[in-house]
Amino acid sequence: MLSTKRKGLLKIKELIKQIPTFVGITMKTYTNTGNKDTRSGFGAGLTELGQTNEKVVALCADLIGSLKMDDFKKNHPERFFQVGIAEANMIGMAAGLTIGGKIPFTGTFANFSTGRVYDQIRQSVAYSDKNVKICASHAGLTLGEDGATHQILEDIGLMKMLPGMTVINTCDYNQTKAATIAIAEHQGPVYLRFGRPSVPNFTAEDQKFEIGKALQLTEGADVTIVATGHLVWEALEAAKVLNEKGISAEVINIHTIKPLDDEAIIKSVKKTGCVVTAEEHNYLGGLGESVARVLSLNHPTPQEFVATQDTFGESGTPAQLMDKYGLNSASIIKAAEKVVKRKK
Amino acid sequence: MSNTQQLEDLTTQVRRDILRMVHKVNSGHPGGSLGCAEFFVALYKEIMDRKDTFDMDGIGEDLFFLSNGHISPVFYSVLARTGYFPVEELNTFRLIDSRLQGHPTTHEGLPGIRVASGSLGQGMSVAIGAAQAKKLNNDTHLIYSLHGDGELQEGQNWEAIMYASGNNVDNLISTIDLNGQQIDGATDDVLPMGSIKDKFEAFGWTVVEINQGNNIEAILEGMAVAKSKTGKGKPVCVLLKTVMGNGVDFMMHTHAWHGKAPNDEQLAIGLEQNAETLGDY
Known part of the structure; x- marks a missing residue:
């Protein structure tokens, strides 16, 4: 038999668990219509x-x-x-x-x-x-x-x-x-x-593609995730988990790396105060560096880079490789948690 | 149509332009430029069917691509003297803010240039693409291109040479400037290539030889033969035997003047050997 006090404590814990879930309801979600x-x-x-x-x-x-x-x-x-x-x-x-x-x-x-x-x-x-x-x-x-x-x-x-x-x-x-x-x-x-x-295929079938125009996929307050290519879906997956952990992430789909949509990035980062960039590319010369330049010029911000670390790849399945080289949602989550802590 | 004397007069003037351009900025490539002066004059004055005004697409006219872009002095001189831009602009060769860059480029908007060249070995591929565009546009005009013999050491040429014959690009006349010289010396010493003729023939091209590549009449005759070979399923290669530095005695038969400008005294000698025929810029 649990004491009333203990019961009450459990109830509070249960409620606390539900808080991030509640935040999650407001997050826009995307459906994979089939790989x-x-x-x-x-x-x-x-x-x-x-x-x-x-x-x-x-x-x-x-x-x-x-x-x-x-x-x-x-x-x-x-x-x-x-x-x-x-x-x-x-x-x-x-x-x-x-x-x-x-x-x-x-x-x-x-x-x-x-x-x-x-x-x-x-x-x-x-x-x-x-x-x-x-x-x-x-x-x-x-x-x-x-x-x-x-x-x-x-x-x-x-x-x-x-x-x-x-x-x-x-x-x-x-x-x-x-x-x-x-x-x-x-x-x-x-x-x-x-x-x-x-x-995963998740963007709209009838979309109009505008070169140089970033797409804000989710709205968030704690961290901006700027992702490109295959890492965009991973960023959305990461945002869901982060949301459950109480970190609200704004995911931006940057399909055009050059010219970069500086305004969209600055606007989002001014709100969230930190950024994670995610790309299937070396951190040297990639999207992350482009974003870092924009921010250093306009709004210096803590940034974490989800990218390969100046290395060549190797044989393996795509999933194994993305895991080994840190290019999946798990890596984005880790980077987001880290960068949020770096905020002053 | 110009008579031979007129073409020779223009050639002499072009030689003066080349010498004066490279002398002024103490840089540039006079040797190969001088060797191809007659070819450029013949090409632009007689051989090509071209419009008076320049537009990039060049539909309804013959087009020329210079692959060995370092001989820009001769290209610029002939373009100016055939009306593409003011002759006075030759004064700006290689200077800051000029349209006449060290190597030809479209980037500064100089009329007459359709692609940048200078990094060697790329021009034939571009010429083939333009030739295929002509076919798609049902435009029966021809594509001409010029390449150095040393330039053939670049592997991309052989990709292009293979493609052109394999795909019956027969509206293309690619000329090779056979002067036997490159920066480090004779081509036979730097990297012997054997018979260029045999190589082109083995790759399925029709080859026309012009043994007197510094003789206007020989060039006109040879290029007429080359033109007659187009439209027959094979690309046409012209082997143009020239003398590097032609028309300036101390610059001839040596690679020494590939990329070196004459000093004041040397310029004077060079100009003395080439009378001012049409007026210096």
Whole structure:
């Protein structure tokens, strides 16, 4: 038999437990409508562009299936260029195709889209102001078993350093499809980064993609989580748990890393007082550094970086790798708890 | 149509421009520029079917891409003297705030330039892309490009060469400036490439040789042959045998003037050998 006093204490404990749950009710939640790969979003977007925009042409370096470019190739063989395993030539050809008014979309893995052809992009595309869309799948650790040779974690840095280059990293199938369609309307070079594995699809199917416009996914008061790519869903998962722990997190989906939506970040951080950045990329050169620059100039704030720590990846399943290298919701939660404590 | 004398007069003036441009800023690449003066004059005055005004897309006209961008002096001189921009602007070559950058670029909006070049080996891919755009646009005009022989050591060229023949890019005439020299010496000493002709033929290109690449009539004749070979399923390569530094005796037959400007005395000698025909800028 419990004493009345003990009963009362339990009741209070029960009530305390319910407080964060109560906060949780007010948090906006997102539903995974079924796992899908972002690269298929790219393929679907390209298929649509094929039908709607005569100027769009596509080039691929022997990875049509991986990039989901089959439909475009089938529907518009005259506008599709299989270049073989020759990425440098692909980038140069894309630059040339713009002369005559075409809008070329190149497709290969992120590593071969950037590091392998950096000087070609720099001179023939960026410095030459060419309207080329460099579309890169299999970015980051989630490429998985192929290992570090293919898992580029430096591409955001490489691309954002190029003057005039727009850098986009989408979070799910729907957003990748919308971004693919949107970049055709944008005049200038774009780097569109997406991934290999099936991941939760949770953004709206009919969304309008606005380059450079951050999306605030949840409203929070204690910490801002600025996430990009596959880490956006992880940030939402983290926000739920944090909410239960009494930390209210404002999750911002940054699909455009350059130009960065400075205003949205500053506005949120002014309210929360601290920030966690989350990306499937090296902390050097990634989203986190871009956010840190904006904040140091405008609103110096404690920041924690969920990113790889200047390391190469390795073979493994995507989930194992994201866990080992600290790129999942658990890592975001830890970082959020830490950064909240750093607030003065 | 200009007669040969007019073209030769222009060539002489272009040589003066090249020498004066690099001398003024004590930098730039006179050797390869001088070697290609006749080719550029022939190309822009006679060979290409081009519009008087410049627009980037260049629909309905022949286009030219310079891959070995370091010979910008000859490119700029000929562009200016064929009306793309004022001749006086040659005065600004390599100076701060100029549209005439050390290597050609679209970035400063100089009419006549369609892609940046300087980092070698990229121009043929761009030319192929532009050639494919012409086909998509049902534009029967041609794409011309120029490449150094040493430049062929860059691997991207061979990706492009393979692509062009494999995909019947037959509206492209890529010229190789065979002067046998590169920065560190003779190409045969730096990295022997064997027969460039055999290589292009083995890759499925039609090859046209112009053995007197500093003779305007020979260039016109050879390029007419090259043009006649287009539209037949294969890309066309012109092997243009030139003498680096041509027209300035002490600059000829050596790699020494690849990237070196003449001093005052050397400039005077060079100008003496090339009479002012159309008026200096």
